[in-house]
Amino acid sequence: MVAFDSPAAVEKLERIEEADGKLSSQDEERKLMHSVLENDKASLDAGKLINESFNRGLSSFTPDMMFAQMVKNYSIAKQIYGETLIKLASGYNPDYIRKNIGIPEFRKELRQRIAQTHQELEHQGLVTGEGNFSEQGVTLASLVLYTEELDHLISHGLAGEKANKEKFLYGAREGVKEFRKGDRYRDIALRKSLKKAIRRSHRTLAPEDLQSFEKESRGKACIIYALDASGSMKGKKLEACKKAGIALAYKAISEKDNVGLMVFGSDVKETVEPTQDFMRLLLAITKAKASRETDIAATLQKAIELFPSGEMTKHLILITDALPTKGAEPEKLTLEGASKARNAGITVSVIGISLDERGKELAQKVSTIGNGRLWVVGESDNYDQIVLQEYHAI
DSSP states (O other), X not given: OOOOOOXXXXXXXXXOOOOOSOOOHHHHHHHHHHHHHTTOHHHHHHHHHHHHHHHTTOSBOOHHHHHHHHHHOHHHHHHHHHHHHHHHHHSSOHHXXXXXXXXXXXXXXXXXXXXXXHHHXXXXXXXXXXXXXXXXXXXXXXXXXXXXXXXXXXXXXOOOOOOOXXXXXXXXXXXXXXXXXXXXXXXXXXXXXXXXXXXXXOSSOOGGGOEEEEEEOOOOEEEEEEEEOSGGGTTHHHHHHHHHHHHHHHHHHHTTOEEEEEEESSSEEEEEEEESOXXXXXXXXXXXXXXXXXXXXXXXXXXXXXXXXXXXXXXXEEEESSOOOSSSSHHHHHHHHHHHHHHTTEEEEEEEESOOXXXXXXXXXXXXHTTOOEEEEOTXXXXXXXXXXXXXXX
């Protein structure tokens, strides 16, 4: 559900002094968000290009290098950049490029188009002259990713709430109890009260007949989303997992739970401690790039350090498509890491993407040791819905 601010009364008007200089970062975010919400095609395409670059393991957009690789060996270029990035950079269908890359006139046009795309990005302040993505560019990319995922969640419905049985005055309705002084009148269970009065043969409701709803609160939880950004996750798979992380952050933070992030490959590349800062999580998720090996043991160890101390639910969601590959005995180290996490009061669930039998076996052991759940999914599944189901099961 999307909530809108209600109108507030204005008690006093004050003149706002105009300030010189650059827009604040919040003003820049609002400006970028406005362009995204207005479906400005140039802004949307720019954000998608930056996102796809990160998904392909790239942190810059260098037109000369891209063009040179296309001319040298287009098949390899397509493996490096992917069809989506090539289309966004050139405006041409990748198959059309493949058929015409040998024609000199077309090469000239292709080079000009890719260079023009870079110029437009630079003009908007989204890339530097060297092609590196600017802070503003990353922000735009994150807002595009966020709005795409939010649209998807709304269209499919944001369902499910988790709760424990700890009573709390303004939680969700649960059972009923005797009405007491201090209970809200709106929480009177009218039907239950009437039934009680009838059973007592009362002709009118007496104070002792009144029943009120009990409340249940959502238990405080800290969740860390551990995102596998190894080489095999490159492209659409990584983007889908990023969107799942955004869905988790959006839903959990709206329910007052804290969410953290770990991006891992051959080591833990990025960490965000459990927080309520959605924008910080969004930017970190957006910048995640595909790398090489997979070190799950190091990820489990880092999670132990990242979770705060204190009595609360601590849950790690590990999403990966591969067996651990780093270290002399990576599988043994992974199971030891899961055991250490559980001893530290952390539960561990695994979302395994297209795992082979050996991978499933290891993932099952990790989730069993971690007292969590194993979700085995395919490459075309809706990871965001799986992650939200996992969140509601905590």
